[in-house]
Amino acid sequence: MSDQSNVFKQTIMQNLGPVAKYLEDPGVSEILINGPKEVFVERKGKLERVAETFPGEDDLRAAVNSIAQSVGRRIDDENPRLDARLPDGSRIAAVIPPCSRKGTTLSIRKFTNTKISFTDYIKFGTISEDGARFMDICMFLGKNVIVSGGTGSGKTTLLSLLCSRIPKGQRVLVIEDSSELQIDYDHLVMFETRMADAMGKGEVTIKDLVKSALRLRPDRIIVGEVRSGEALELLNAMNTGHKGCMGTVHANTPEDAIVRLEALAQGGDGKVSEKALRQQVSSAIDIIVQISRYGDGSRRIGAISEVRGFLPDGSYDVVPIFELSRLVRRPDGTLEGKLEATGNIPTFMEEIIDNKLPFPKSKFSKPQAA
Numbered sequence: 086m087s088d089q090s091n092v093f094k095q096t097i098m099q100n101l102g103p104v105a106k107y108l109e110d111p112g113v114s115e116i117l118i119n120g121p122k123e124v125f126v127e128r129k130g131k132l133e134r135v136a137e138t139f140p141g142e143d144d145l146r147a148a149v150n151s152i153a154q155s156v157g158r159r160i161d162d163e164n165p166r167l168d169a170r171l172p173d174g175s176r177i178a179a180v181i182p183p184c185s186r187k188g189t190t191l192s193i194r195k196f197t198n199t200k201i202s203f204t205d206y207i208k209f210g211t212i213s214e215d216g217a218r219f220m221d222i223c224m225f226l227g228k229n230v231i232v233s234g235g236t237g238s239g240k241t242t243l244l245s246l247l248c249s250r251i252p253k254g255q256r257v258l259v260i261e262d263s264s265e266l267q268i269d270y271d272h273l274v275m276f277e278t279r280m281a282d283a284m285g286k287g288e289v290t291i292k293d294l295v296k297s298a299l300r301l302r303p304d305r306i307i308v309g310e311v312r313s314g315e316a317l318e319l320l321n322a323m324n325t326g327h328k329g330c331m332g333t334v335h336a337n338t339p340e341d342a343i344v345r346l347e348a349l350a351q352g353g354d355g356k357v358s359e360k361a362l363r364q365q366v367s368s369a370i371d372i373i374v375q376i377s378r379y380g381d382g383s384r385r386i387g388a389i390s391e392v393r394g395f396l397p398d399g400s401y402d403v404v405p406i407f408e409l410s411r412l413v414r415r416p417d418g419t420l421e422g423k424l425e426a427t428g429n430i431p432t433f434m435e436e437i438i439d440n441k442l443p444f445p446k447s448k449f450s451k452p453q454a455a
Contacts, residue, residue, distance in 0.1 A: 100148030103137040104193075108175075114195055115237070120188030121145045127237075130382020142182075145189045149179045156263075158280050170196075170263045194237070200269060201246055211239075211376075212386045213424040215448050216407045219389060220374070222442055224250040226433065227305075227328030228371035233335075233342035238376050239384040240333040241265050241309065247331060247374075248307055255329075258298040260291055261309035274301070291315040295322070308332035316349035317357070323369035339373040339390040343401045346370070367394050367401060371433075381419045385409060389424075391431050404429050406449065425452050 098105055107113045107126050115127040121139035125132050139145045153160045153167050160167040160181060167179040174196030181189050203217040212220075223230060224247060232247070234240045248268040251257060259266055259275045266275075276298065281288035291308060292315035298306050299322055306322050308315060311332040323330045334349075336342035347366050350357075357365070375388040389407040396402045405427045412422035428451035431437075437444055 100144065100151050103139050107135070107137075108193070108195070116193040116195070118145065118189070118191050118193075120185070120190060123187065130378060130384070142188045146181065149181065149189055149191060152177055152179075159283065164280075167191075168263060170265070174265070176263060176265055196265075200249075200267065201242055203246065203250075206246070209383070210423070211384060213407070215426065216386060216389060216424040218444060219407065219448075220247065221250055222437060222444055223372050224329070225252055225442065226436055226440070228433070229323045229329065229369055230331045230372045230374060231311075231342055231346065231370055232331070232333045232374050232376065233337075233339060234333070234376040235335060235337060235378065238378045240376060243374065243376055243386075244307070244309070244331060244333055251305065251329065255304035256302060257305045257307060258301060258303040259307045259309070260294045260298060260315075262291060264309075266307070266309055268307075292318055295319060298322075299327075303327060305329040305331070310334070311346065311349060313349060314352040316346050316352075317362075320346070320350055320365050320369045324365055336375075337377075339375050339388055339403045339405070340401065342373050342375070343367075343370060343392060343403060363395075367392060373403065379412065379420055381414075383420060385422075386424055391429075393432060406431055427451055 101108065104116050104124060107116050112128050113126045117125040121142050121144065124137050125134050149160055149167065152169060152171065156169040158167060158169050160179060165181045165184045167177065170176050176194040177191060179189060179191035203212065206212045207214055207217060230247065232240045232244050245267045248257065248266065249270060251270060253271060256272045257270055259268065259273065262278050264275060264277050276294045278291055278294065279287060279289040292313065295306065295308065295315050295318040306319065306327055307330065308319055311319060311334050319330060319332055334342050334345050336345045343366060347363060350362055350366065370392045373390045373392065374386060376384060377387050378384050387409045388405045390403050390405045393402040393404055406429055407424050408427050410422045410425050412420040415421050426449045428449065430446060430449045434446065
């Protein structure tokens with residue numbers, strides 16, 4: 086770490102003194118500060134209020150200002166929102182008064198150096214063995230994948246894992262608003278957006294970076310979070326020979342995810358008719374993986390679905406290949422359930438066979454009821 090980074094880290098830790106112990110506590114995954122007198126932390130997916138508070142609004146604002154300075158961003162009356170990361174990689178989002186009525190509000194989602202594998206996911210109950218193997222096959226075959234889920238559901242962690250399963254020998258370009266993805270891969274190029282300066286100049290958006298990425302000989306383009314007009318550029322990349330592109334979107338179901346992508350793409354600059362745009366969306370996206378956080382604090386993949394064009398009523402045909410079984414609460418409060426095959430065979434089954442991948446059709450058979 087550079088001397089400048091050390092100085093910023095010391096400044097941040099000093100200003101965030103009241104919650105410093107939670108920043109160091111590996112059992113805490115997120116810290117939520119709702120004004121100077123109200124602090125919550127998340128442990129194992131559950132929120133709890135803690136006794137620590139800040140002396141006052143000025144002290145809390147000073148901490149947020151030092152964080153903004155450390156990443157070359159601003160938070161002030163003209164820019165009352167901050168989306169950045171701490172020197173250790175933790176993600177921070179903040180809103181200041183008067184937009185925030187209780188005082189400066191921020192969330193710190195802690196960075197972890199722990200590399201998650203499919204073996205870990207299976208152990209945690211996040212995915213089944215067959216579900217993990219199927220996703221490996223999708224990575225090998227270069228299927229375009231969207232990871233869908235709500236805030237804090239584990240989209241970024243899952244996307245990092247999927248990227249790490251890309252076959253060797255490819256050039257992967259990653260584009261993010263604030264760098265969060267932890268990808269273990271040889272040929273990796275990472276881009277990050279830039280805010281405009283005090284004069285309103287110099288802004289570089291995700292959309293700008295996707296356009297640049299297309300000229301940099303990518304095999305795959307990964308967008309950390311698709312949330313604006315860059316959706317159209319990503320769809321264009323998926324439809325012009327760049328197999329295996331991926332991204333995440335905020336949505337509660339696979340069906341909602343593809344409709345949201347369409348809505349985001351409509352915000353692009355391209356003069357594309359609604360019919361043409363919907364055709365682009367349906368032909369670009371192969372697989373949607375839905376991940377959610379459940380009532381017991383666990384994060385699980387709820388469905389792995391394939392996009393198959395349109396239904397007779399004009400809606401997208403999103404077919405679940407694997408789906409989470411009914412969840413039953415155990416005596417200890419945890420939920421029991423498993424990602425299971427639905428009986429629907431993917432349309433690219435012949436590709437699986439032709440590539441001699443050890444995943445027979447029987448793996449897609451729906452389990453017999455007990």
